[in-house]
Amino acid sequence: MQHRVVTEYSNELHQLLVSVSKHFYFGSDGNVRYQEKPMDVNIKNCYKSRKEHLVYYILRDHFSGTFTFQIATTKRLVPLADFLHYAWSEDVGEEKFIWGMPDFIFIPQMITMDGLFSGLNNIHVNPLHPPSGFASGIRIIRDIEDSLSFFMNRTVDHRLEGMSKLRFEVYDYLINSSYRDNIFVKWQTNLPSEGHPRIVPPYPDFIRLFSKGDAGNSGLVLVGKEQKDKGVQQEKQKLKKKKAAPDYPSFSEEKLSQAQELIYDAWEEPNRQKCLALARKALRISPYCADAYNLLAEKSESMEERQDLYQKGVQAGRTALGDLFFKKHAGHFWGYLETRPYMRALAGLSECLWKNGQRQKAIGNYQKMLQLNPNDNQGIRYILINCLLAEAMDGEAEKLLSEYQESSCFMLYSQALLSFRNLDRGKSTKRLKQAIDSNRYVPNYLLGLKRIPWFLPAGYSWGSEEEAVLYASDAYDVWKDTSGALDWLADEIKNGPMEN
Structure with missing residues (x-):
């Protein structure tokens, strides 16, 4: 039977979790792989595995459910004190949905190590072990992993750095979403009026309060070897990176081929x-x-x-x-x-x-x-003409049209629209007739009589409906944003047959 823990306000109780993924690991090329069958791995035995597994560092507010997390690997673990300072800091150079030190924090037995409890007591955060049977964060780990799996299918950078960028997609979906209860708002509105959020000490001071410790052969450590101010170190790294030459091999035509x-x-x-x-x-x-x-x-x-x-x-x-x-x-x-x-x-x-x-x-x-x-x-000219018209660069548009005098619907409809903008009704009507003659399907899509499909055609022939779809998908906003243009188009063709 699972124990139910009740909290009354935000930042009363945080949960710290360090979990090794049972499905994600990194291949020899540095890209993440997915294994359908769960792997028997955790933070205590991961050092025995030949694989480099994905690791989640999670800090979750028990009252609201909002959280922050970082991603590491079993060969590149983050010191626990470093993660706690990151999690409790508000200004870390990126958007966050929780900050401030709590009154209490649950520390699972699996990641307890020398110096952790004494360091937390030094900053007046009371460390506790979750009660027996307490489901400490299993669901949030599953939700994060499921979300990462989904967003990975939309990206191609599956290295550790690329996976880390997906954290913000996960935040938007699980925390800051507009179509579900916003747990960040719940966290914000339920902070006590006094005493919270408690400001975390500066990094060097914070680290000094924790004595070094580790969790045995797993590689999990409390404090890293480098305890100097992160800001100084980051500036040094930036300068070093600027001075260093790009790490590219010499160019080889044979290898490029x-x-x-x-x-x-x-x-x-x-x-x-x-x-x-x-x-x-x-x-x-x-x-x-x-x-x-x-x-x-x-x-x-x-x-x-x-x-x-x-x-x-x-x-x-x-x-x-x-x-x-x-x-x-x-x-x-x-x-x-x-x-x-x-x-x-x-x-x-x-x-x-x-x-x-x-x-x-x-x-x-x-x-x-x-x-x-x-x-x-x-076909760059077909894209550029609409860009110029969208930016009201009519002079540049006129120049482009004069350089590419052709009978394609892309340029003829653009000529007609530009003439309408110049208030030359005689010329605009003539050019619109030429445009309709080149492709009579276009007005249907510009006027909304037919919907522009989500998936655009892969190719087209002159005068085809596919050509009309491609033109309208690029040009619709330009026509809509030109005052009176769509009404003029509708008036000019209302007495003529429209292709269905």
Whole structure:
């Protein structure tokens, strides 16, 4: 029978947990693996395992359920005192949903060590062992692991660093969600008016209150070897990192070619995990393989991660080509196969920049791509024209339309909209008729008579409904945000037949 513990306010009782995952471990390539059958492993016996297991450090408020956690591995454990200082600190450079020292803290027998209880008593936090039969945090461990499993499927960086970034997705889902009870709000509104949250001492002072101790062969320690001020150490590390040269091997065309062959195989691989493994293997062969970064970015659903990967792809591609190549071949870039990974990376990066609100950078990149390759085999002009119109850069839009005079619906509808903006009704009506002649399906999607599908077509032919969907998906916001444009479009076509 499980004991029921009752608390009356936030930060009255915290629960400390250190748990070794029974499903996640790290492979030789540094990426996490999942094993369906639970492994018989815990913090006391993990040193016997040949695998490097994922470890959770969790501090949970018993009253509200809000928590904070960090991720480590059995070969890179975090000193317990370090984690407690992190967990109880409010200003740690990242968003947190709990802080302040509690009145009491549950310490499971499994992680008890010399110096822990005396250190907690020194800061007036009363340490207790959970009562026999008390279910101390089993559910929160399960919820965190299930959430990590879900969010991993949306990302591609499954190293320890990448997994650690997913903590904030877990927080949003389990703590700060708008569609379930917000336990952080419960924590905030139920703190005592006096005495809480209790401020944690500065790191050096805090650590000195704990004597060194360990939990035997498991590797779990109370205080790390380095006890100096973290801030000083971090600044030293930053300076050292700035001075250090990038740790990249010398460029090899042969290795790049080998890596690119793996990417060709990865593009044909239907299994996501095998595809990602091929891309990672390509980068181990040559870190200059831009298409490996491109593929990883395409497989990621995290916009932040995608932008970072595309940025790395741009840097890798530019390094592989060399500055002289850009000077020599600008103007007919796409004609050389070796340029295409770089151009794909730059297109992907620009899309991410635009969606993340860095619109002028995105526009600058798109314009740069057209300078490198005016023939525009990638169709960048169709994206750029809507970007320019969205940013009210009508002069630049007029210039782009004059440089690419063509009968595609992408440019003709943009010409019609720009003429409407310029209050030239005669020209705008004429250009709208030309646009409708080029693709009569477009008005249905702009006016909401047909819904733009969630999954966009992979290809199109001129005048097709697929072409209309692709245009409308990019241009709808520009038409909607141009005052009177959709009403004008509806008026111009109301007496004509609409394609259903």
